[in-house]
Amino acid sequence: MPLAILNVTYPLVPEEITRFCASKRSVLIVEEGQPAFLEQAIESILRKGDIQTVVFGKDVLPMAGEYVAEVLLKGIATFLENNAPSITADHRGEIVTRIDDLKSSASTQLGAPVPPRPPTFCTGCPERPVFTAIKLVQRELGNVHIAADIGCHTFSTLAPFNLGNSVLGYGLGLASSAAVNPAIRRPDSRVELPQRQQCLDFHGWSVLLAISS
Structure with a gap:
């Protein structure tokens, strides 16, 4: 099955879309979330280019939720049944039934719903050991005020780290720490520190983290 993988989704390049779709009777847009921005944009590009390829998307895939393998299996199978009946999907029902049976068995054995996975750093993320x-260090020096910033490192404000007393805005960790630092008092500290070390800030963006004091 031909695939067009959009590494960049904005702005779309009309020539790429029309070149891929021109020779096809129908295409399936796999786009998580709503509203269906890509589906609507691709529809518009094709119609303006007088290309009559039929666009499928949220009519065979759910509007909300994560597109896990089971969801994609059902959606792609429905798309193929409607548009390419010569491509067999005979095993779809068997696979879906097997998945449902496994989920039912797991639910019975667990006895209660599994708690949702909280948002946190990716496994192996180099920022994780920094916050650890x-x-x-805070065990030795006592708590300090931490001015957090916007980016992946904002996950540090959540469990299990719980680091971050304020989040002012994107790129404003340094500014907020400079504003807060003069007013900081740390009666719980067991070690005398100079004033400049009473506040930490995280600043940067998702893949760049800088810490200053």
Whole structure:
């Protein structure tokens, strides 16, 4: 099955869309979430280019929720049944039934719903040990005010790290710490520190983290 993988979804390049779709009777847009921005944009590009390829998307895939393998299996199978009946989907029902049976069995054995996975750092993220180190240092130096920033490192404000007393805005960790630092008092500190070390800030963006004091 031909695939067009959009590494960049905005702006769309009309020539790429029309070149891919021109020779096809129908296409399936796999786009999580709503509203269906890509589906609507691609529809518009094709109609303006007088290309009559039929666009499928949210009519065979759910409007909301994560597109896990089971969801994609059902959606793609429905798309193929409607548009390419010569491509067999005979095993779809068997596979879906097997998945449903496994889920039912797991639910019975667990006895209660599994708690949702909280948002956190990716496994192996190099920022994780940085915040672990800060937690260890605070055991020795006492708590400091931490001015957090916007980016992946904002996950540090959640469990298990719980680091971050304020989040002012994107790129404003340094500014907010400069504003807060003069007013900071740390009666719980067991070690005397100079004033400049009473406040930490995280600043940067998703893949760049800088810490200053």
